[in-house]
Amino acid sequence: MTLLEDAQAIQADLVQLRRTLHREPEIGSNLPLTQAKVLAALDGLPLEITTGTALTSVTAVLRGGQPGPAVLLRSDMDALPVAELSGESFASQIDGAMHACGHDLHMAILVGVARMLSARRDELPGSIVFMFQPAEEGPGGAEPMIDEGVLDAAGTRAIAAYGLHVSSAHNPGGVFSGRRGSLMSASDTVAVTVLGQGGHGSRPHRAKDPIPAACEMVTALSTRVTRSHDIFDPVVITVGSFHAGTAANVIPASAHFDATVRSFSPDARAKVHQSIAEVLTGIAHAHGLEVQIDRRDGYPVTVNDDTEAEFVAATITDLSGAERYRWMDHPESGSEDFSFVLAAVPGSFVFLGACPQELDPATAPVNHAPQARFDDGVLADGAALLAELAVRRLARAATADALPAPREGEAAIV
Ligand SMILES: [Zn+2]
Numbered sequence: 001m002t003l004l005e006d007a008q009a010i011q012a013d014l015v016q017l018r019r020t021l022h023r024e025p026e027i028g029s030n031l032p033l034t035q036a037k038v039l040a041a042l043d044g045l046p047l048e049i050t051t052g053t054a055l056t057s058v059t060a061v062l063r064g065g066q067p068g069p070a071v072l073l074r075s076d077m078d079a080l081p082v083a084e085l086s087g088e089s090f091a092s093q094i095d096g097a098m099h100a101c102g103h104d105l106h107m108a109i110l111v112g113v114a115r116m117l118s119a120r121r122d123e124l125p126g127s128i129v130f131m132f133q134p135a136e137e138g139p140g141g142a143e144p145m146i147d148e149g150v151l152d153a154a155g156t157r158a159i160a161a162y163g164l165h166v167s168s169a170h171n172p173g174g175v176f177s178g179r180r181g182s183l184m185s186a187s188d189t190v191a192v193t194v195l196g197q198g199g200h201g202s203r204p205h206r207a208k209d210p211i212p213a214a215c216e217m218v219t220a221l222s223t224r225v226t227r228s229h230d231i232f233d234p235v236v237i238t239v240g241s242f243h244a245g246t247a248a249n250v251i252p253a254s255a256h257f258d259a260t261v262r263s264f265s266p267d268a269r270a271k272v273h274q275s276i277a278e279v280l281t282g283i284a285h286a287h288g289l290e291v292q293i294d295r296r297d298g299y300p301v302t303v304n305d306d307t308e309a310e311f312v313a314a315t316i317t318d319l320s321g322a323e324r325y326r327w328m329d330h331p332e333s334g335s336e337d338f339s340f341v342l343a344a345v346p347g348s349f350v351f352l353g354a355c356p357q358e359l360d361p362a363t364a365p366v367n368h369a370p371q372a373r374f375d376d377g378v379l380a381d382g383a384a385l386l387a388e389l390a391v392r393r394l395a396r397a398a399t400a401d402a403l404p405a406p407r408e409g410e411a412a413i414v
């Protein structure tokens, strides 16, 4: 039997698990009910399981029957503070919480992969690390799991990492999409306080008015973005909150604004923060003021390794046909903390369309919407892909090891 046939054989079980998870969503880093369901679903498999200390994560290692490196597969676990309006028979029973981003499907898929590969354990030339991660929607679970050693859970650093994300719209059901290089944006926040000196509104020369300078900063940031940044490596700065003063005739001592900063490459991210610092300090000093810039980094840019992205595309085409894979023209403007894993280990993240067949992907409610619905008919496809990626990646490593090492003076066999 192929892995795809294995996955199809357990499809009904995966649907049941996904719906059980969907009924009891939990938010953030502490997901005891979800963790218990994942552990119960993995029970009896030949896995080395550890749970997190900082958060309710689950790390499971499957050691293959033959020696070899480790490959990491990841699922997030958390839901969102959304009151569900999907109308599904298995809708959330927890007030104000919903699996509106499809992480319930991701968990069911990864459990399916663990079952399928456990049954083929003897054939595996290496180990698989299954990473079940809370807090993707915030405050972030990948970084604490890395700190607790998930990348080295098999005893050696994973040589590759893969993950997938379902979408309730955009792609037709069962159609994957991906990209070489940048896949999703970095999302940072900057909190700015302009410090002046308060005074009487009729005598501005006796004060240091922070309001005109802060206004100038807001418009100058937009100008700077258009003048210093490549339009084909875009950045976005939006000032979404601006506060100063209490009365028409009082010059306040300070003004405050907050901006969200999005970027689509590590270079652009570094450069835009440099631009912000230059513009804000330059304007402050031009007016004899001081400025405090509090940069709060969110998730970095999600960057796929080119070779691994091509490997994922080729594997999907091989498994299901070329019509089931689309190369994306542009990165997605959302952010994802699998980016921390991909910054440490070469790998690839891929999207899987889970739009219900009766809806139009162009108009279906998107991820995070209270009406979002995900077709769990795609679970077997997702599980087959991740299982196939792990098996083929280990096989590729074994083949590379089997090649004779070049002797001195000889060209390497490639
Ligand atoms: Zn989400």
Ligand SMILES: [Zn+2]
Pocket (backbone or CB within 6 Å): 101, 102, 103, 136, 165
């Ligand atoms: Zn998500």
